[in-house]
Amino acid sequence: MKKLLVVLSLILVLTAILSLTVFAQAENTQNSNEEYENNVNNDANDEMPPMKIRIDGKAFLNSLGLMGKGMVGIFVVTLVIVGVVAILNWHGQSLDDRKSKKQ
Amino acid sequence: MNLFENVMLLFQDGGWKMLVMWIIGGVLIFLAIKKEMEPTLLLPMGFGAILVNLPESGAKEVIDHLFEIGIDSHELFPLILFIGIGAMIDFEPLLTNPKLMIFGAAAQFGIFFTLSMASLFGFELKDAASIAIIGAADGPTSIFVANTLGSNYTAAIMVAAYSYMALVPLVQPPIIKLCTTKKERRIKMQYTGKKVSKLTKILFPIIVTVIVGLVAPDAVALIGFLMFGNLIRECGVLNSLSETAQKVLANLITIFLGITIASRMTANEFLRFETLLIMGLGLIAFIVDTFGGIMIAKLMNLFLPKDKKINPMIGAAGISAFPMSARVVHKLGLEEDNSNFLLMHSIGVNVSGQIASVIAGGLILSFFS
Structure with a gap:
């Protein structure tokens, strides 16, 4: 039972990260597009660019x-x-x- | 007025990410206190995650400064912690049966396998190598390598490394059972309990430092500090220093290390899809490490006489998560046969894994130097 609880709590954390990061990625992409269009990307350089997941x-x-x-x-x-x-x-x-x- | 403004920040752009980090911090604290999973690190990390994710957090600068002096400049905290770890380790079970070191080496296969897998998923080579070192199952080594290589994912790597170390009792048993037959798990091994001379115990840390230093100079700081701690323990004339290193020094650094790592757990750095991918790759590293250790034991059994067969489960203890992995193997042995005591063998493999993981870290660094 304890083991199950531990596993469930970890799954919960991972799911939370996954779902929220998907939103975050979408938000980042949208922001970077806007920044590109407005040509004001000075601040964006301070943050890590979102990584493109690809099979290499x-x-x-x-x-x-x-x-x-x-x-x-x-x-x-x-x-x-x-x-x-x-x-x-x-x-x-x-x-x-x-x-x-x-x- | 200021209070109101800060509260409002939580509901503006990106403010929800801070709330998520509070939840993650809370979960880490819960796992540390309620489940006693690596509490010495998960608790400071959990609290630190909350601390650095408060709007306009005044603590962030202080913790960033700690990161600069303790990790960023020459990885001082992990190295000093290694003195304490070295003073805690008794290499006697390994010295009585040195061939156990081969299992420690084989159980590092997960590191190099994960390096390839992370490359496959498009991570830069230095990031792939930093992620792979999660398989060392050794927090200070992971911090040292990830930081030296300048990885962009240090925080996620730290969290994954320490979480999986705590999860060894859950991760390893199914893999061990999957890779071994019931008959193999029942193999009994005799422990000779030969005495090791004091001279051997004193020369061992010095010689290992010299050998590793010559082959992988980038790892010499790691192995050197580990072996320096062990020399303090074994020399027999520095008992009070040995006790201080084992208890006070290790505890002090652990407190700072946990909260310092949290400086990289800001919402913007941590809440990324890559974090999840790194967690997955870390799990692969642990699984393949376990697999590698077991398989080399099975391979050796093909050439050993019937009465000298090795219980392949002890190979799984080569992953360095000390001493959890050795305990897991011992417990599984008792489950199969309550007169099968594998603890001394698995402890020997476990400490050899500690050395092998540092060597693996050094080799990875040497690839990029």
């Missing part, structure tokens, strides 16, 4: 290269750290062994 296949393909580089990079760094930790552990163990032999 070329950018997607370009980013696949970054994905590959990123995953290779992260695995290489990780494997180096794993190797170093394994050496440290081995060194620590051999030190402990020497100590116990002395005792």
Whole structure:
């Protein structure tokens, strides 16, 4: 029940944002058109321009290269750290062994 | 007269947007207090959202100034918070079984996948990378990367990152169950509990800083401050500093960080269609992270002998949301078999996720430097 409430409240927030942003976008577009027509767009430059949502296949393909580089990079760094930790552990163990032999 | 004018502002052009931000702030406060979802951050953010969205708000300038000195110039707040986080983390479960780090690395797949997805939806590459870092499941890293790249969507990214971190107990279990069979979830793993020498614990933060610093110099501030905190903890001669970093310092910075992020939650910046898209992409990042961690465990199982199989659920703990993710995995293990204790393994993977997410952040920054 609690989980359901949490999910419902989040959905509520998201829906509120969605519906209100659609209105906001429409209002922004209308305003920017008017501003363009009146050629008084100095203040509009201070705000972020509304983003045009589009499917950009070329950018997607370009980013696949970054994905590959990123995953290779992260695995290489990780494997180096794993190797170093394994050496440290081995060194620590051999030190402990020497100590116990002395005792 | 002035009071009347300010009230009237709410009903003029765009005034309704402020009211919406009050509601969003109220919901964040509700989730923080009633549901105890990341209250240390959601509460200051919620209150801050109301504060900066009051007509002619006099607090906006003060909070903007905090943003300038604490985040905009060299990301001081997230970095100092990392000292506290480093002092809180015990790397021993990871050091006893270093191969767990591979799961942490695999669980960052969501970051790079989301980078591609955000590009597909037409976000600029620097914004796509900032959105993708939500998948690091690590607030300070998200703030650091988004701000360093100069993203236009810092506030939405912060809210998404912290909301999903709080929602880990809801987001992860269905994905874990979907990706694993009942038999796999019942796999028991032995915890050897080997002792780690003090020298290893001291050298670990220093060596990791040097390695990451050489490979991804842009991440050295993040990893360096995290590991500095850990060195204070492990050196054994700075106990009072370690306690201060864990409690006082971390709490102090968290208070400022939450309310400072709110400076970017003004109605004009936040109430945009992109905010919703960023929330969706953040969820994808978390899901794919979980998927990546589980799949690498399954892959490793193909090559491991029958008695040394890994419970693939622990791979899901590699998403760095510490310690919620480890707890989720442990709980799911107990649900399947009440004698299956996965906590130490999942904690090991979880802390490795913390390191891996910082490395991923550094790699992303290095792509753009």
